[in-house]
Amino acid sequence: MKFAVVVFPGSNCDHDAYYAAQHVLGQDAELIWHKDTSLKGADVVVLPGGFAHGDYLRTGAIARFSPIMQEVQRFAAGGGPVLGICNGFQVLLEAGMLPGAMLRNTVLQFRCEHVYVRVEQTDTPFTAACAPGQVLRIPIAHGEGNYYAEPDVVDRLEHNRQVIFRYATVSGDVTPAANPNGSLNNIAGICNETRNVVGLMPHPERACELAVGSADGLVLFESVLKALSHGAFASAR
């Protein structure tokens, strides 16, 4: 299985995603420069965390115009699994591949700490190996993770079961106190209508080994292996 990790200027979790796929998961991974126009036959695309273009103007606002994004759109349109992590999620939002937008954290500060997220849906390529309601301990690291969308959009997301991850307590209760940034409905991650494009603010790639504090994030990567080996979400190659 081959992972493509897109590198935007200012991406800084690209190597972490690469490391998780290549060294922890033992799969193929390749870093793809944002000016490239080919995903080099990847089966999975990861838009990594970081500060693409410095997060200047708005997070992800400039990155969405990168040449590679057309290819990512095509890949996604063909059903290929795409994971946007943190800044990658923000790029997906700006690119219109996922609905909504990000506001400053209500605390108006950057937040880096472990949080708990509850897996809401398991019928996506990145949660296929999760148990419904499973609680994952994964770090966040962002200043603009306050998810917002118009009420009708949020209703549609909920109705279509497109909310994939919610901030929760260790025991899985979705409470205001468990919400680190003010996101509507404690939304930590969502998917598109065809469910193959997933974005989340927490960093699963930073939680793939106990040595660095948690291995709970690995299940997202294992999920996509499972999903693809079962022929679901066949890549758009």
Added chain:
Amino acid sequence: MRARVFVTLKPSVFDPQGTTVAEALHTLGYSSVKNVRQGKYFELDIDAGSADEAKRLAGEAAGKLLANPVIESYRIEVDSQ
């Protein structure tokens, strides 16, 4: 030609920064400041034949890049110089 672009959060969108500024102003004793909204402000120096053309270009730039239609709206002023 100088175009000025004002980008503001839509009224329906909660503005954490503006709210905090308002709170801060109240603690500083400015209780008469009822409400604060924070937005972005851009000054674009544009090579354009006419104010209208500058306005059009600035409008495109704002629509495409400077503002995010999901949460923001924008206004444009051109003062030729």
Added chain:
Amino acid sequence: MRARVFVTLKPSVFDPQGTTVAEALHTLGYSSVKNVRQGKYFELDIDAGSADEAKRLAGEAAGKLLANPVIESYRIEVDSQ
């Protein structure tokens, strides 16, 4: 009363955001946009008897809180409504 406060970096101060935005506009084909400066924009709803008073209050707020005098300068407009 609505006061509008424009906060901009002083001319001599480097504006990395504006520079990056300008470059982005160029790659989008807007080569006629020569230069971009990004600033902050605040809308203050103020309980004030007169436009002058609103302007004075907004000025104090800007000087104390909204602008960083070391690198930024500000301008105020009041449109009574």
Added chain:
Amino acid sequence: MTMDDQVLERHGLTRDEYNRIVEMLGREPTFTELGIFSVMWSEHCSYKSSRVHLKTLPTTGRRVLQGPGENAGAVDIGDGYAAVFKIESHNHPSFIEPYQGAATGVGGIIRDIFTMGARPIALLNSLRFGSLEDPLVRRTVSGVVAGIAGYGNSIGIPTVGGEIGFDDSYTGNPLVNVFCLGISRADDIIKGTASGAGNPVYYVGAKTGRDGIHGATMASAEFDEKLEEKRPAVQVGDPFMEKLLLEACLEVMQTDALVGIQDMGAAGLTCSTCEMGSRGGAGVEIDVANVPQRETGMTPYEIMLSESQERMLLVVKKGREHDVERIFEKWDLHAVHIGQVTTDGKMRVKDRGEVVAEIPNPCLTDEAPVYRRPMQEPAYLREARRLSLDSLGQPLVARDALRALLAAPNVASKRWVYRQYDHMVRTNTLVVPGMGAGVVRVKETHRALALSTDCNGRFVYLDPYRGAQLAVAEASRNVACAGGLPIGATNCLNFGNPQKPEIMWQFAKAVEGMGAACRALDIPITGGNVSLYNETDGSAVLPTPVLGVVGLIENADRVVRRAFREAGEVIVLLGESRAELGGSEYLHVVHGLIRGVPPALDLEREAALQRLLVEGAASGLIRSAHDCAEGGLAITIAESCFDTGLGASIDVPGLEAGHFGDVVTLFGESASRVVVSVRAQQAAELLALARKAGVPAAAIGTVGGGAVRMSIDGRSVIDAPLVELEHLWSTSIESFFEKQRAIA
């Protein structure tokens, strides 16, 4: 042109220094040349007051690959890899504009590291401010922390540790010292050298503006109203540009097209041009007309002295220009050819072909003024060192003192600070901030590095020699607690005005003590930075020589943290408690005093203790380790419980100090003490090891229960619910900021 006194004064040059310039050049300098001399001869760049003392520091060792003299030092960490690290100050800019001052400080030290060919993998910062009660101080703290976060988070280098301390002496002059560490192949370390006549000189990065002109001279002048005029356009950091430079430069370094490279830090283009030339024994000739400029109408003087950030100077092998240019283009950076290397050993600056400055490099570097400034033991010492406990009235009872100290900003949790820093990016962080020394693994090996920066300014104030030794001991003890063998150090010496004999005495004694301690503990100092003139309206900050120590952990799976691990563990106190309260946090918090004699330090015992800690960590015997610092034993025990939900009970023998006995026993700050925990069945083994190592050791209690219980000679003096103590400790600093949030 002959210079009148105001011109010289504005350039921070004395008449004697000016005459020396005329003598060296054999003529009057041009105005551009005067500017160049003024920055290169400034304290910040020339180290004219500190050099003679710095020379005495131990800078060599088995593992040292690069000592002082380059942009950063380097030590061998095995398997063919090197740790490249350095600390630098940005005190003055951070006072003027906290956010940008701190941000550009981070940017500067990161450049020093990747300039050496190393990929930066960790940042630490050592901060000092006035009292948090002061709203202006809170504003400065918010700005500095946000600035460090804004830059480090964006560029993607984790901030894994540091320290933050509060004392009124820093109110008008905060300290912002930033440490950065990078990893490179031991045989691929790159030097800031210009050589090979005819090799082209390239400029890459941000355009040059009028920012920070005379930043270097300003960093060498104390604050007063007059500074207002001296104030340069504030430098604004661009972490995105630096990220591009970092990646592009590391890529260029993979080719063999590069001769040398140096960042433009203090004194910008001037410093990099003449330093690269002098290191290579060559000359460098540039034409300022080719330098990319952000503002119009800039003079050669302004271009040479600008301290615009995120700029690099490269010397490239002739004929390889295109390989280098292509790599920078990939990153949307444009390397510009601005000059070439010459053979005449001179720095020659042209403006459209016309020479505006021509100075032999040695005049600016090796032959810059060096002063052996007069020294005198400070008058305050005799009085300040006198401490009579009886004169203090009644001490606080232990349980109240514990609460007061846990809530004291110097002791309280710094979570409010480090939760704003991305401390996990790059997935190497094995020990996060707040758990002791920061520990990062080195993915290329099976090793890890423990990093700590420390200094107790009160101790240095009361005894500069011993205080500096205590700083070395504490920093290295902290990395040893994590299981790291201290293998190298860098330092940042923050002092007042060196032209005052009493300040110079503090400085000299501190450097002496630091050198002695580093020799005794076998820790070479591979670089650092000096920040003088840290004064406001004539009063100096506490002398603050910050040590940054790097510890090598052979097995990344055997890292030790601060916190107790499980109920039933036996708590062992390593080291000896003495009746020492001088300079303690207790005296400061409870009685508002900085008084007495700092704790004694036996360097041989310290060395033995650190060896024991490293050994005990490697064998897995030691389960947790936390050193006794501010607040003494009681605070160490409490902190070892926090974040674990595990309480503890200890009983210790009382020390003799009259009615201050309990206070001295629990809150005294005797050096070379560490609280460790071991599995019950292994306690005897540890005690035996300690005996063999010559380290005093005693089992003083056990881990478990929901309370923190302390008794002295069987008499219970503290019995408090853990949650209550932890709440005091973890919310204290946050509570100061509840009301005020940064506006960005």
